Amino acid sequence: MELIVKGMHCKSCVMLITDALEENGIKKVKISLDEKKQIGKVSFEGDKEKAIKLIEAEGYHLI
Amino acid sequence: MKVYCPDLECDSCVKVLTKTLVNANFRDFKFEKDGVILDQEGDPNHAVKIIQEKGYRAALSPFERKSFSERLRDFKENKKKYEVEYKLLKFTLITFVLLSMFEVIAYYAFFKSVPEFLSKYSWWLLYSALSVVGIAAAVVHVRSYRAEVTHMVGMMIGMTVGMQTGLLVGVILGATNGFFIGALVGMLVAVILGIVNGKCCGIMGVLEGMMAGVMGGTMGGMIGAMMVVDNILIFMPFFMVINLIILLGLSYMLFEEVVEHNVKMQKVPIEFFTFFSYCLIALTLLIIIMVYGPKSGIAGVI
Numbered sequence: 598m599e600l601i602v603k604g605m606h607c608k609s610c611v612m613l614i615t616d617a618l619e620e621n622g623i624k625k626v627k628i629s630l631d632e633k634k635q636i637g638k639v640s641f642e643g644d645k646e647k648a649i650k651l652i653e654a655e656g657y658h659l660i
Numbered sequence: 661m662k663v664y665c666p667d668l669e670c671d672s673c674v675k676v677l678t679k680t681l682v683n684a685n686f687r688d689f690k691f692e693k694d695g696v697i698l699d700q701e702g703d704p705n706h707a708v709k710i711i712q713e714k715g716y717r718a719a720l721s722p723f724e725r726k727s728f729s730e731r732l733r734d735f736k737e738n739k740k741k742y743e744v745e746y747k748l749l750k751f752t753l754i755t756f757v758l759l760s761m762f763e764v765i766a767y768y769a770f771f772k773s774v775p776e777f778l779s780k781y782s783w784w785l786l787y788s789a790l791s792v793v794g795i796a797a798a799v800v801h802v803r804s805y806r807a808e809v810t811h812m813v814g815m816m817i818g819m820t821v822g823m824q825t826g827l828l829v830g831v832i833l834g835a836t837n838g839f840f841i842g843a844l845v846g847m848l849v850a851v852i853l854g855i856v857n858g859k860c861c862g863i864m865g866v867l868e869g870m871m872a873g874v875m876g877g878t879m880g881g882m883i884g885a886m887m888v889v890d891n892i893l894i895f896m897p898f899f900m901v902i903n904l905i906i907l908l909g910l911s912y913m914l915f916e917e918v919v920e921h922n923v924k925m926q927k928v929p930i931e932f933f934t935f936f937s938y939c940l941i942a943l944t945l946l947i948i949i950m951v952y953g954p955k956s957g958i959a960g961v962i
Contacts, residue, residue: 608924612714
């Protein structure tokens with residue numbers, strides 16, 4: 598699974614989303630960050646809808 | 661008790677550290693601009709440890725800057741901490757000696773037959789070698805640390821590299837080849853180096869590097885071309901010393917602003933062969949332009 602998240606601009610954003618997903622059972626979370634475009638590519642294994650809700654709960658939006 | 665944490669940049673940093681502290685059973689804490697104030701019960705040393713484990717700088721005392729004399733003493737006493745700088749100083753000195761030897765060999769191999777070569781070029785060969793190793797050392801020092809830099813630091817890096825490169829290359833070629841080549845080559849080289857080094861912080865650093873390159877290159881060429889009929893050989897030692905001090909100052913600023921206390925910073929290995937090769941190529945091109953490049957204006961008639 599892969600999601601594109603906008604508004605990610607630093608390593609703290611990466612840590613925040615990684616922790617939020619992993620703590621809720623989403624596995625193999627990997628995030629590659631494009632700091633200039635403020636976009637993060639989130640790849641993972643697990644429930645996509647759950648992952649979207651968790652990411653949005655942290656205050657981020659998906660593209 | 662306050663834990664100083666100067667890397668707090670945004671809401672995400674605060675959220676990450678809030679979660680970290682809550683998971684470690686800290687209950688009452690409040691974030692400020694440069695740190696977090698803990699309640700009476702929490703162990704501040706534990707807080708420092710868990711914040712550092714998350715990759716942020718943290719300490720119980722403020723991250724104060726060292727004065728110049730304190731930094732110098734630290735530099736002499738902590739060779740391990742300044743291993744990159746010691747290595748680079750060694751590379752710079754060895755490269756300067758080797759480049760000087762290369763110039764002597766090149767003279768006997770290629771330039772001995774060029775009329776009045778020594779009287780026309782000997783000082784400029786010395787200044788070329790000094791300029792090349794000085795600029796290379798500053799640029800390699802910037803690139804030997806991988807870390808996030810603020811816009812202000814990135815702009816300073818772009819501007820200093822662009823301006824000093826332009827001035828040094830421009831003045832040498834301005835004196836030997838005239839204003840046209842001095843300004844053109846000085847500006848192009850300086851703009852390229854200004855962009856490459858200024859882009860560490862994005863468009864602001866790139867623009868600053870470009871503008872400084874244009875200004876330094878044209879101004880360097882102008883100084884060289886205009887002062888060649890004046891006392892340029894008396895002017896040059898002062899000019900070189902001041903420019904090399906500015907490049908040293910860039911390295912000093914880099915350590916203060918980017919390296920010191922920065923746990924997120926990563927060192928990038930530097931190799932002598934790479935450093936020497938870049939310097940040798942740059943110097944060779946500079947000498948070829950100096951000796952065989954077109955000459956115009958006053959440089960064309962003297």
